[in-house]
Amino acid sequence: MTTREENQTVNITASTDSSEKRFTVVAVLEQMPLVALVVLCLVTAILSDRFLSPVNLTNIMLQASVMAIVAMGMTYVIISGGFDLSVGSIVALSGCVSAWVMLETNVPFGVISGITVGGAVGYLNGYIVSRLKVNPFIATLGMMVIVRGIVLLITDGRPIYGEDGLPEIFLELGSGRFLGIHYLIWVPVILFIIFSWLLHMTAYGRRLFATGGNREAAFLAGIQVKRVVTSAYVWCGILGGVAGVMLASRLQSGQPTAGEFYELTSIAAVVLGGAALHGGVGKLYKSMIGVFIMMVLANSLNLLNVHSYWQRVAVGLVIIAAAAADQIKSRRN
Amino acid sequence: MALNEELLTVRDMSKRFYGTQALDEVSLNLAAGEVHTLVGENGAGKSTLIRILGGIHEMDSGEIAIDGRPSEFTNPREALNAGIVIIPQEMQLVLDATVAENVMLGNMPSKKWLGFIPVLDRRRMREQAGEALSKLNYHGSLDIPVSRLTFAERQLVVIAKALLHEAKIFILDEPTASLEQREAERLFEIVHALKAQQVGIIYISHRLDEIVELSDKCTTLRDGKVVDVSTRGHIEKENIIRLMTGRDLAELHQPHKLEFGETLIEHESELTLRRGEVLGLAGLLGSGTTKYLRHLFGAGEEAAAINLSGDEVQLKNPIAAIQHGIGMVPGERRNALIYDLSVRDNIVLPHLSDVSNGWRLNLKQIDKLVADLMEALDIRPRDPKKLVRVLSGGNQQKVIFARWLIGDFKVLLLDEPTHGIDVGAKARIHRLMKEFTARGGGVLFASSEMIEVVNMSDNIIAMRQGEIVARMSRESGEYNEGYLREALGG
Numbered sequence: 001m002t003t004r005e006e007n008q009t010v011n012i013t014a015s016t017d018s019s020e021k022r023f024t025v026v027a028v029l030e031q032m033p034l035v036a037l038v039v040l041c042l043v044t045a046i047l048s049d050r051f052l053s054p055v056n057l058t059n060i061m062l063q064a065s066v067m068a069i070v071a072m073g074m075t076y077v078i079i080s081g082g083f084d085l086s087v088g089s090i091v092a093l094s095g096c097v098s099a100w101v102m103l104e105t106n107v108p109f110g111v112i113s114g115i116t117v118g119g120a121v122g123y124l125n126g127y128i129v130s131r132l133k134v135n136p137f138i139a140t141l142g143m144m145v146i147v148r149g150i151v152l153l154i155t156d157g158r159p160i161y162g163e164d165g166l167p168e169i170f171l172e173l174g175s176g177r178f179l180g181i182h183y184l185i186w187v188p189v190i191l192f193i194i195f196s197w198l199l200h201m202t203a204y205g206r207r208l209f210a211t212g213g214n215r216e217a218a219f220l221a222g223i224q225v226k227r228v229v230t231s232a233y234v235w236c237g238i239l240g241g242v243a244g245v246m247l248a249s250r251l252q253s254g255q256p257t258a259g260e261f262y263e264l265t266s267i268a269a270v271v272l273g274g275a276a277l278h279g280g281v282g283k284l285y286k287s288m289i290g291v292f293i294m295m296v297l298a299n300s301l302n303l304l305n306v307h308s309y310w311q312r313v314a315v316g317l318v319i320i321a322a323a324a325a326d327q328i329k330s331r332r333n
Numbered sequence: 334m335a336l337n338e339e340l341l342t343v344r345d346m347s348k349r350f351y352g353t354q355a356l357d358e359v360s361l362n363l364a365a366g367e368v369h370t371l372v373g374e375n376g377a378g379k380s381t382l383i384r385i386l387g388g389i390h391e392m393d394s395g396e397i398a399i400d401g402r403p404s405e406f407t408n409p410r411e412a413l414n415a416g417i418v419i420i421p422q423e424m425q426l427v428l429d430a431t432v433a434e435n436v437m438l439g440n441m442p443s444k445k446w447l448g449f450i451p452v453l454d455r456r457r458m459r460e461q462a463g464e465a466l467s468k469l470n471y472h473g474s475l476d477i478p479v480s481r482l483t484f485a486e487r488q489l490v491v492i493a494k495a496l497l498h499e500a501k502i503f504i505l506d507e508p509t510a511s512l513e514q515r516e517a518e519r520l521f522e523i524v525h526a527l528k529a530q531q532v533g534i535i536y537i538s539h540r541l542d543e544i545v546e547l548s549d550k551c552t553t554l555r556d557g558k559v560v561d562v563s564t565r566g567h568i569e570k571e572n573i574i575r576l577m578t579g580r581d582l583a584e585l586h587q588p589h590k591l592e593f594g595e596t597l598i599e600h601e602s603e604l605t606l607r608r609g610e611v612l613g614l615a616g617l618l619g620s621g622t623t624k625y626l627r628h629l630f631g632a633g634e635e636a637a638a639i640n641l642s643g644d645e646v647q648l649k650n651p652i653a654a655i656q657h658g659i660g661m662v663p664g665e666r667r668n669a670l671i672y673d674l675s676v677r678d679n680i681v682l683p684h685l686s687d688v689s690n691g692w693r694l695n696l697k698q699i700d701k702l703v704a705d706l707m708e709a710l711d712i713r714p715r716d717p718k719k720l721v722r723v724l725s726g727g728n729q730q731k732v733i734f735a736r737w738l739i740g741d742f743k744v745l746l747l748d749e750p751t752h753g754i755d756v757g758a759k760a761r762i763h764r765l766m767k768e769f770t771a772r773g774g775g776v777l778f779a780s781s782e783m784i785e786v787v788n789m790s791d792n793i794i795a796m797r798q799g800e801i802v803a804r805m806s807r808e809s810g811e812y813n814e815g816y817l818r819e820a821l822g823g
């Protein structure tokens with residue numbers, strides 16, 4: 001009898017332990033991207049003394065800045081339940097259009113037309129996906145090829161920088177600093193604040209999550225689901241446009257081949273950040289962590305002199321590992 | 334030892350889910366040839382218990398013994414191998430495969446072609462499948478795809494398949510929830526046939542008549558604890574309800590008042606709903622009631638032309654309906670809830686513009702609104718930030734209801750509002766309907782449960798194959814279940 005009671009006590013303690021342990025596991029998995037980023041930074045810092053040098057850190061920030069903006073738009077589209085393969089082409093189109101227009105007219109007009117053209121392509125994507133009900137994969141795959149084709153047509157495949165280069169004031173945007181920090185880094189910081197607010201604090205944001213999470217239920221709750229879905233692609237296009245203009249200022253030209261693989265890198269970053277590809281789940285700051293993981297990983301492999309072909313293999317593995325961790329997490333829940 | 338005569342013994346099973354004690358030292362015995370029913374409100378722990386027995390969850394502590402041997406399962410396959418089969422409400426069958434193929438799936442007999450090439454032995458497959466099915470009184474075709482079977486017949490296929498796998502313990506989880514009366518009676522025959530084969534059955538249902546009829550033993554759960562175990566002859570409906578809910582049945586019933594105000598909506602001279610009225614839309618599954626309610630809500634293929642308090646309006650989409658003060662609770666919860674959003678977000682979803690200052694959500698106002706509604710509707714757990722996914726069915730249904738209690742809604746369209754939820758939650762929903770009409774609203778509700786329609790409605794429209802086939806009024810003429818059943822041909 002005593003033994004049985006003892007057994008029970010043991011059982012009960014064991015049970016509390018295991019449930020608490022499971023709770024922590026989930027909590028850790030929840031912050032997995034951040035943990036991974038910190039670990040990655042620590043390991044690289046130990047292995048390479050160049051990693052923490054101001055030059056290298058600035059370099060990472062600059063590389064991350066354009067991708068961060070693309071990933072913000074991608075987060076919106078993925079939360080809406082789709083994704084956008086055309087964003088890399090949009091980056092190129094916007095960069096070239098803004099370079100071309102500013103050479104013909106002036107800088108502000110060039111910047112605005114670059115961003116507008118991105119938004120217009122985004123609207124087309126949204127229209128095709130939400131009204132014509134074409135699968136987002138096919139719709140944006142088609143758009144990716146079309147837009148890249150148009151870029152090559154209007155540029156004849158050559159970079160755009162005019163006879164004396166792009167206007168001085170525009171190039172200043174690519175290299176200048178404010179309070180010691182590059183403009184190119186200020187832009188994503190400000191956009192991050194605005195788009196986090198829009199996503200997490202507004203009625204529009206809730207509608208976006210609801211539509212991506214369960215379209216039918218959102219429709220029956222009186223949400224204009226088509227408009228919401230379209231808006232996500234428009235944001236993605238506009239942000240792709242901003243990224244394209246920034247890239248043009250950094251490259252001091254409109255490059256027709258710019259932005260290649262940006263769609264894949266940004267999707268990978270958003271998924272690394274824990275957004276669900278079926279829609280309705282995601283956080284903007286986590287997508288940003290995803291971007292940094294991708295960028296720090298690339299930087300770290302460079303510093304460690306890993307061959308660039310192996311770098312691709314490593315990046316692919318990280319993406320799959322992140323998706324697998326996400327599956328484990330949802331099963332635990 | 335007495336223990337060995339038991340097919341299944343559960344001793345002191347406990348399970349915690351993040352701060353909620355889902356099961357608290359639950360014990361249960363099941364003998365061969367016995368039907369052991371399990372009753373309790375949604376969230377009482379029934380689902381957790383069967384999920385542990387089915388290997389889907391692991392228990393924190395306790396013991397499971399099968400045939401007296403201690404067993405524990407870490408995945409569904411191990412439970413299956415130990416002879417435990419769960420027949421869930423929605424079953425996994427290969428819809429495009431034939432009846433015989435589905436029964437034999439995983440057990441396919443093979444023969445050698447030309448003496449060495451293994452091929453499927455179709456003749457033996459049909460024979461064995463036919464034999465298993467005829468024991469269960471199925472005499473239909475073996476060669477038609479399962480997709481052409483009725484829901485009840487599909488259950489037979491699953492049961493036959495399990496019998497061939499030598500399952501000893503059947504867990505039937507609300508097997509009659511989607512069945513008509515006649516089909517349900519057939520299922521009871523099958524339960525008796527299974528008993529005769531010395532199979533042990535754990536039977537879960539919200540229909541208390543069935544419980545009384547079928548049980549050899551009945552265990553009542555409340556808040557994760559066993560509150561009562563009764564044996565055949567000592568099982569009473571009123572007693573079960575009191576044990577499940579801690580309240581008397583009388584408290585759960587609502588009186589009728591037959592005073593109606595002005596007309597709220599009128600649709601093609603077919604339907605008139607007045608202030609204070611509960612209008613029942615009776616129809617069996619597939620009778621067109623769901624489509625009709627969706628149409629009235631502007632969610633059908635075409636815009637709905639209705640007369641709303643005297644004005645002709647076109648409802649092109651749900652947005653228009655909501656703006657005109659019409660709310661809807663769809664028949665399936667998964668069509669109404671965003672599982673990845675919180676209870677709070679799900680409640681305020683149709684009202685986001687009303688709870689915003691410009692673009693910004695007024696979180697203070699939302700929290701106050703949601704807290705009041707959760708209190709009023711007794712939505713548990715009382716945490717507005719919980720994902721709606723983790724709530725029990727009854728509580729999820731209350732969340733959908735809560736949506737339309739914000740603002741000035743005049744008309745509620747309810748499609749099977751109490752489908753698959755327990756008596757306590759059901760009574761709560763019924764009371765909400767009454768309260769809504771008492772405040773001058775009108776309720777149009779569709780149900781395939783005739784008793785519910787008759788008890789709740791002031792007037793009834795009966796539908797069959799998309800057409801209105803009969804009307805009944807509490808004020809005059811025949812108003813009873815028999816008349817309604819006759820009209821529906823059920």
